[in-house]
Amino acid sequence: xxxxxxxxRYKIIEKRQSVAxxxxxxxxxxxxxxxxxxxxxxxxxxxxxxxxxxxxxxxLPKDRFSAERLKGVDSTLKIQPAKLEDSAVYLCASSQGAGxxxxxxxxxxxxxxxxx
Amino acid sequence: AQSVAQPExxxxxxxxxxLTVKCTYSVSGNPYLFWYVQYPNRGLQFLLKYITGxxxxxxxxxxxxEFNKSQTSFHLKKxxxxxxxxxxxxxxxxxxxxGNNRLAFGKGNQVVVIP
Numbered sequence: 001x002x003x004x005x006x007x008x009r010y011k012i013i014e015k016r017q018s019v020a021x022x023x024x025x026x027x028x029x030x031x032x033x034x035x036x037x038x039x040x041x042x043x044x045x046x047x048x049x050x051x052x053x054x055x056x057x058x059x060l061p062k063d064r065f066s067a068e069r070l071k072g073v074d075s076t077l078k079i080q081p082a083k084l085e086d087s088a089v090y091l092c093a094s095s096q097g098a099g100x101x102x103x104x105x106x107x108x109x110x111x112x113x114x115x116x
Numbered sequence: 117a118q119s120v121a122q123p124e125x126x127x128x129x130x131x132x133x134x135l136t137v138k139c140t141y142s143v144s145g146n147p148y149l150f151w152y153v154q155y156p157n158r159g160l161q162f163l164l165k166y167i168t169g170x171x172x173x174x175x176x177x178x179x180x181x182e183f184n185k186s187q188t189s190f191h192l193k194k195x196x197x198x199x200x201x202x203x204x205x206x207x208x209x210x211x212x213x214x215g216n217n218r219l220a221f222g223k224g225n226q227v228v229v230i231p
Contacts, residue, residue, distance in 0.1 A: 004159070013218075021193065031211040040223070040224075041223055042120075042206050042208075042221030042222050042223050042224055043160070043219075043221050045218045045219065056218055059218075066167040076119045091159055091160070093159075093160075093197075102165060102167040102210075104150060104162045104165055104213065105162070105219065106162065107152075107159030107161070108159050109157070109158055110158075110159050112157075
């Protein structure tokens with residue numbers, strides 16, 4: 001089966017500019033996650049969708065970050081305006097479910113964002 | 117909130133020797149535990165998980181992990197390391213009692229297998 005697809009793979013922008021990332025999860029996976037991975041750290045959850053509804057966005061900096069998952073499939077994550085500290089790899093992941101069943105998550109290759 | 121500690125920044129091991137990557141966790145309820153591996157410029161790949169049952173879990177590429185509830189540990193092991201096992205390894209935990217609770221990752225361990 002095809003894996004999680006993300007684009008672009010790399011992006012360089014200046015601070016205060018905006019940027020958008022796209023993710024297409026594994027077919028049939030109801031749950032989609034966006035993570036931020038700063039160099040030398042583990043991934044940190046930004047937002048979790050169950051179908052097209054948000055179930056956890058408590059760690060999303062909502063003053064500058066936004067995300068949507070229209071029709072419960074593809075998702076976009078946007079940063080506007082970007083700051084230097086947003087430089088990181090943005091990972092998208094999907095899983096069959098998010099409940100107590102302990103489903104593993106499948107990750108895309110990530111988008112490496114550099115803010116100058 | 118749940119958390120994971122991976123105490124070593126880097127693990128060096130000679131090819132053919134046993135490999136161990138340490139992980140301890142903290143959750144308020146019962147844990148669901150996961151190991152992921154990350155190769156350069158790639159996303160995380162799932163290796164194995166502990167949900168319930170046998171404390172020894174076997175996963176991909178010859179890896180296994182042992183759940184120890186009394187020591188709150190979930191160390192990753194491989195009997196004979198390969199050079200191709202050189203990568204970044206992440207341990208992660210979520211609380212089984214809270215259905216949508218987020219997965220908390222450790223900071224990762226760089227494994228270097230020396231030929």
